[in-house]
Amino acid sequence: MTARTEEALGAALAAATPLGGDALKSCCAALYAQPAVRWLLGDELHPGGSRTTRRALEMAGIGAGDRLLDVASGSGASALLAASELGASVVGVEYGADAVREAREAAAAAGLGARVGFVQGDAEALPFAARSFDAVLCECSLCTFGDKQRAVAEIGRVLRPGGRLALSDAIAEQERLPAELRGSLATIACVGSALSAGGYERLLAEAGFEVVRIESRREDAARLAERVEERLRGARLLGFDSPAELPLSASDALATIGIARQAIADGALGYAIFSAVRR
Amino acid sequence: MAATTDAPEGTPGTVRLGQTTSICPRCRRLLDAELIEREGRVVLARACPEHGRFEAVVYGDAERYREIQRFDKPGEEPLHRQTEESRGCPHDCGICPAHAQHTCLGVIEVNTACNLDCPICFADSGTGHQEHGFSLSLEQVESMLDAFVRAEGEPESVQLSGGEPSIHPQILEMLRAARARGIPLVMLNTNGIRLARDPRFAPALAEIGVHVYLQFDGFDESTQIAIRGRSLVEEKMRALERCAEAGVSVSLAAAVERDLNEHEVGRIVSFGVGHPAVTGVFFQPVTHSGRFRADADPLDKLTNSDVIEAVAAQLPDWFRPDDFVPVPCCSPSCRSATFALYDEEDLVPLPRLVDVERYLDYVTNRAVPDLDVRGALEGLWSAKAAGGSAPVAERLECIACATAMPSQLREVAARGFMIVVQDFQDPYTLDVEKLRKCCVSEIAPDGRLIPFCAYNSVGYREQVRLEMSRPNGGDTAGTGVS
Numbered sequence: 001m002t003a004r005t006e007e008a009l010g011a012a013l014a015a016a017t018p019l020g021g022d023a024l025k026s027c028c029a030a031l032y033a034q035p036a037v038r039w040l041l042g043d044e045l046h047p048g049g050s051r052t053t054r055r056a057l058e059m060a061g062i063g064a065g066d067r068l069l070d071v072a073s074g075s076g077a078s079a080l081l082a083a084s085e086l087g088a089s090v091v092g093v094e095y096g097a098d099a100v101r102e103a104r105e106a107a108a109a110a111g112l113g114a115r116v117g118f119v120q121g122d123a124e125a126l127p128f129a130a131r132s133f134d135a136v137l138c139e140c141s142l143c144t145f146g147d148k149q150r151a152v153a154e155i156g157r158v159l160r161p162g163g164r165l166a167l168s169d170a171i172a173e174q175e176r177l178p179a180e181l182r183g184s185l186a187t188i189a190c191v192g193s194a195l196s197a198g199g200y201e202r203l204l205a206e207a208g209f210e211v212v213r214i215e216s217r218r219e220d221a222a223r224l225a226e227r228v229e230e231r232l233r234g235a236r237l238l239g240f241d242s243p244a245e246l247p248l249s250a251s252d253a254l255a256t257i258g259i260a261r262q263a264i265a266d267g268a269l270g271y272a273i274f275s276a277v278r279r
Numbered sequence: 280m281a282a283t284t285d286a287p288e289g290t291p292g293t294v295r296l297g298q299t300t301s302i303c304p305r306c307r308r309l310l311d312a313e314l315i316e317r318e319g320r321v322v323l324a325r326a327c328p329e330h331g332r333f334e335a336v337v338y339g340d341a342e343r344y345r346e347i348q349r350f351d352k353p354g355e356e357p358l359h360r361q362t363e364e365s366r367g368c369p370h371d372c373g374i375c376p377a378h379a380q381h382t383c384l385g386v387i388e389v390n391t392a393c394n395l396d397c398p399i400c401f402a403d404s405g406t407g408h409q410e411h412g413f414s415l416s417l418e419q420v421e422s423m424l425d426a427f428v429r430a431e432g433e434p435e436s437v438q439l440s441g442g443e444p445s446i447h448p449q450i451l452e453m454l455r456a457a458r459a460r461g462i463p464l465v466m467l468n469t470n471g472i473r474l475a476r477d478p479r480f481a482p483a484l485a486e487i488g489v490h491v492y493l494q495f496d497g498f499d500e501s502t503q504i505a506i507r508g509r510s511l512v513e514e515k516m517r518a519l520e521r522c523a524e525a526g527v528s529v530s531l532a533a534a535v536e537r538d539l540n541e542h543e544v545g546r547i548v549s550f551g552v553g554h555p556a557v558t559g560v561f562f563q564p565v566t567h568s569g570r571f572r573a574d575a576d577p578l579d580k581l582t583n584s585d586v587i588e589a590v591a592a593q594l595p596d597w598f599r600p601d602d603f604v605p606v607p608c609c610s611p612s613c614r615s616a617t618f619a620l621y622d623e624e625d626l627v628p629l630p631r632l633v634d635v636e637r638y639l640d641y642v643t644n645r646a647v648p649d650l651d652v653r654g655a656l657e658g659l660w661s662a663k664a665a666g667g668s669a670p671v672a673e674r675l676e677c678i679a680c681a682t683a684m685p686s687q688l689r690e691v692a693a694r695g696f697m698i699v700v701q702d703f704q705d706p707y708t709l710d711v712e713k714l715r716k717c718c719v720s721e722i723a724p725d726g727r728l729i730p731f732c733a734y735n736s737v738g739y740r741e742q743v744r745l746e747m748s749r750p751n752g753g754d755t756a757g758t759g760v761s
Contacts, residue, residue, distance in 0.1 A: 039682050042634070227631070231682075234632040237620040237694060238679050 032074065040231045041224065045074060046140035047271040048220035052168055053078045053139065054085070059213055059275040060166035062088055066134040069093065069158060071123050071151075072141035076103025076116070082137065083116045091133075092118040093126060124150045131160040139168045140271075143194040152207040159278045165209060167274040168217070170194040176268035180259045191260065197272055209276040218270035225264055229257045293317050296345070299713075300368075303327035304706035307737055309367065312710070316341040321612075322578070323710055335577035335707035338612050340584035343600075347615075349642035352607035352657065354379040354716055359430045361727055369714055369737050373727035374430070382728050383608055383662040383718040385427045385434060386468075389453060390414040390442035391744065394472050397507045399534055401566055401735055404442045413747035414442075419724055420453045424460050426726030435663040435670060436464035437722075438492060445473035445480065454487050464668045468492045468532070470511070471518030481518075481525035490665050491522055492561070495531035497543035498550075505539055523556035528667035530697070531557055535589075536565040537581045544586060545593025552621055552696055559666030559697035562586045566705040566735070577707035583615050583700045590698070602628040603700060606660045607639045610713035614701045616660050618675070620694050629695075633681055635660070652681040659697075662719050666697035704732035 032038070032045060046052060062068055064087030070079040073092025076099075082088045094100050103118040121127040123138075124147050136155050145151045155165060172194035174182075186192030195203065201211050232240075236250045263269040294316040301312035301323060312325035314337070321338040338344040362373030371377070391412040393404040415423075420439075427434050437457050444450050444467060457465040471493050473480050484491065495515055496506045503510040522529050531551050535541060544562060551557035564581040587603045597619070605611035618629040629635065638653045639660060647653050655677035658664065664671050675695045704710065709732065717730035721739070724747060729739050 036682075230627055230631040233625055234620055234627040234629075235682065237622060237625060237627060238682065 040228050040235075042227050042231070044224060044227075045077075046168060047224040048217055050077065050081055052217055052220060052271075052273065053081055053137075055215070055217075056137065056139065056166040056168045056273045056275070057082055057086060059215065059273055060135060060137075060164040061275075062086060062135045062137070062164065062166060064088065067091075067132070068135045068137060069126075069128070069133045069155075071126075071136060071138040071155065073099075073103060073118060075099050076106045076118060078137060078139060079103065079116050079118070080107060080110055080112055083112050084110065088115075088135075090116045091128075092116070093121045093123065093128075094118060095120070095122060124154060126154045126158050128158045130157050131163075133158050133163060134160060135164045135166065137166045140170065140190055142167065142200075143170050143190045148195075148203060149207070152203055152209075156207045156209065156278055161278060163278045165204070165274070165276040165278065167200070167204075167276065169200065169272065169274075170221070171197050171200070171270045171272050172263075173268045176266070177263060178259055180256055181263060181269070191269060194269075200272075200274055204274070204276050208279050210279055211274055211276045213275045215273045216270060217272055218264060218267070221269065221271040222261065222264045225257060225261045229254065229261065232257060294341075296321060296341070299323070300711035301325045301333075301709050302369075302706060302711075302737060303330050304333055305330040307706070309711070314710070323708060333577070333707060336580055336582060337702075337708050337710065338584055339582045340588075343584055344612060347605045347611040349640045350605040350607045350611045350636075351716075352639070352641050355381045357381040357430045357728075358432050361426075361430070368711055369709075369730070369733040372729040372733050372739060373723075374720070374730075377715065378717075378730070379715045380608065380718045382427070382431055382434070382720040383436065385431075385437045385720055385722045385728065386440050386731065387415075387420060387423055387437065387453075387722045388440050388442060389420060389444045389447045389450065392446060393441060393443040393470075394446055395443065395470055395507060395509075399506045399536075399565060402440075402442065402740070411744040411748040413744065414447060415724065415747075417449045417452050417456065421456050423722045423724060423726060424457055424462075427722050427728070428460055429726075430728055434460075434462055436466065436665070436668075437462050438466040438468050440468035443470055443472075445469045451483055451487065454484070454489050458488055463670050464490060464663065464665055466490045466492045466530075466665065468494075470494045470507075471515050472511075474518035474521055475514040478521065481521040481527050484522075485525040485527045489527065490668060491527055491529045492532050492665070493518065493522075493529050494534075495547065495560075496533050496535075497540040497547060499540065499543060502540040502543060506534055506536070519554060519556050523554070527556065528558045528665075529554075529556045530559040530561055530665050532561040532563065534565045535562050535581055535586055537579060537585075541581065541585075541589055542593070544589045548590060548594060548597075548698060552619075552626060558695075559699070561699045561701060562590075564700075564702050566703045567707065580708070583612065583702045586700045587615060590700075597626050598628060601636075602630050603698070604630060604635045604639060604660060606662060606699075607641060607657065608661055608716075608718045610710075610716045612702070613713060613717070614662060614699060616664075616697065616699045618659055618666075619696045619698070620675075621696050622694060626696070629659075629675075629678065633678055649681060651677060659695075664697065666695055671695060671697070704736060706736045709736045 066088045068082055068088040068090045070092040073079050073094045076092055079090040079092040083090045097120050100118045100120045107113050107116045170190040173196050181191050197214055204211055232254045240250050296314040296316055299312050301310055310325040315322050319341050320336050321341050321344045322334050323337045324334045326332040357374055360374050360376055362371050362375045364371050364375050364377050368377050391404050391409045396405045454465055467489050496502055500510050533547050548560050551560050567575050587600050591598045591600045602617045603615040606614040606616055619626050638656045655674040658674045714730055714733055719731040720728035721731055721734040723729055723743055734740055
């Protein structure tokens with residue numbers, strides 16, 4: 001990563017208003033709220049988008065009447081999907097205040113205000129009583145949390161015994177990742193501090209979960225990376241040239257995404273869904 | 280209809296997709312027809328009580344055919360309809376009240392004479408004596424343009440064709456007359472021979488502001504000889520050179536025939552992308568409505584999906600089949616298009632950057648994120664568009680904004696390369712339901728607007744020629760049917 005990139009990232013981190021003292025979380029929330037970033041991802045904030053969400057909910061057997069918590073719910077798309085398509089009662093918890101507001105508006109607009117609520121809060125200190133949910137959904141966000149053990153323990157705490165966890169996340173063999181895919185920017189991009197599939201399994205087991213099934217979604221990750229690359233190429237053709245809004249210049253971003261695509265092809269980087277039950 | 284029930288219902292490989300009306304390719308009488316899926320393709324089938332059963336393939340990929348029906352934009356009213364319904368579609372064209380669309384592109388054939396004798400010609404033109412041949416006067420063309428303006432208000436594109444329009448002695452005046460009526464995209468459909476030979480012609484077109492629609496079927500000598508009667512590669516190159524020098528933008532128009540130049544479609548696109556004058560390519564699967572291969576098997580005809588797959592297969596680094604999205608103004612299986620942003624280093628199809636399918640889906644009930652963007656995309660995915668024209672440039676800029684990328688929009692205008700695949704119908708493939716939504720019209724000398732595929736399939740062309748060759752040169756617009 002170039003000096004310019006690090007500098008821009010530093011500025012982005014400094015500019016974000018820290019809530020709960022964790023600048024990385026704020027930066028992450030702020031970056032994914034950027035229209036340009038959303039455009040690059042094609043509004044698919046995790047590989048496979050709503051297809052992956054449906055599959056994760058299905059694998060965990062989440063259905064009508066379940067009290068579901070969506071951890072790091074973003075602008076609410078998955079919570080609304082679980083409520084409208086499966087009939088679950090959903091609470092979304094999200095670190096970014098703007099995203100919470102947006103999610104509430106979306107729920108109201110969809111006429112789902114009675115069954116879906118959103119609260120602002122920290123995944124490492126969930127603002128809910130013990131055993132208050134039947135199920136938890138956590139998509140593409142555990143990898144960005146600074147203290148993963150604590151976050152998983154918190155999920156275990158708010159789940160009732162026998163409660164189910166639908167977790168989808170980036171998986172990475174860190175020792176096989178090239179240097180360009182490590183560091184703070186890579187962390188925000190869900191890569192830098194992602195665990196291996198075995199790593200997540202151990203993390204969950206230590207927190208009292210039994211992992212029932214792991215399903216690789218590497219092809220979805222490959223497609224998402226391909227799309228980001230195409231859109232970066234398109235952005236260059238439109239005259240995109242290192243604007244202040246983004247922590248990366250077009251050419252740096254293109255080089256990095258190329259390396260990420262190679263890592264996905266090599267199997268060092270991927271995506272997976274885990275379904276687990278709290279003992 | 281009994282003729283289409285050879286296979287019992289539920290037989291694998293034969294699925295009914297819908298009913299329509301067609302004609303008998305021999306006697307042209309109207310017949311009930313059925314669209315069926317067979318071996319993964321869409322076949323139009325009907326039986327004439329006198330001439331028997333006729334089948335023709337109308338789309339090479341049945342799955343995609345079903346999927347693209349959602350790209351069907353509700354039709355728009357023309358300002359003025361010139362004929363009444365009496366004999367029934369497609370015999371009242373002009374446009375009659377049964378027609379479900381206005382006209383995006385008007386075509387005026389200014390003559391029947393040509394400086395080539397292409398075996399492929401659907402207009403039955405040539406260099407020799409023209410039986411029932413004609414050459415319109417400037418006044419006639421002006422009154423036809425006026426009729427088009429009356430029907431459309433502010434038409435966006437017109438094409439002067441023939442015959443070979445460039446050999447008409449008043450062609451420049453005619454093109455100027457079209458521009459003078461405020462039509463932003465005025466195209467000259469030409470074989471390029473005059474452009475190559477007459478050094479003053481391209482600069483004259485540049486001065487008027489004409490877009491050249493250049494017949495360009497490929498590079499192989501065998502292709503050239505089969506389609507055009509002789510090798511024309513050198514003349515095409517000279518013509519393009521002169522256009523580039525004069526600043527005239529060009530679309531390459533390639534007739535594509537199975538086993539003839541199918542293998543050249545990728546090379547035509549990459550040549551166009553690399554040529555300074557060329558802003559797009561139009562592929563037309565060859566129709567068998569003229570004199571070409573009258574014995575060709577209509578079940579072996581190329582269709583849009585075949586051409587799209589060939590382009591993607593021959594240029595895998597640039598295109599996928601789903602980069603081509605149906606033009607929603609006409610029937611979804613008539614015309615598919617894509618735009619690509621490009622420069623010397625790279626090329627990216629626009630549908631990779633903006634979810635074009637979502638914006639142009641009129642059936643699936645989904646919210647459209649931005650109506651301005653939909654409007655711009657409708658203007659691009661249209662028969663009235665050609666790469667490099669001013670309205671296309673404006674619309675590409677609007678799309679660029681939709682990417683939410685903070686960018687400097689450096690000459691986006693010049694960077695949109697357009698590829699169109701347009702399957703015109705012939706008497707074998709004619710589907711009257713599709714015809715009712717046609718938005719490309721031949722402007723007849725009497726001012727009627729006749730949907731292009733009706734003009735070439737059900738006898739209008741022959742009628743017009745017969746009338747025009749009478750001593751007074753036929754009725755002209757304004758005095759004709761109204």
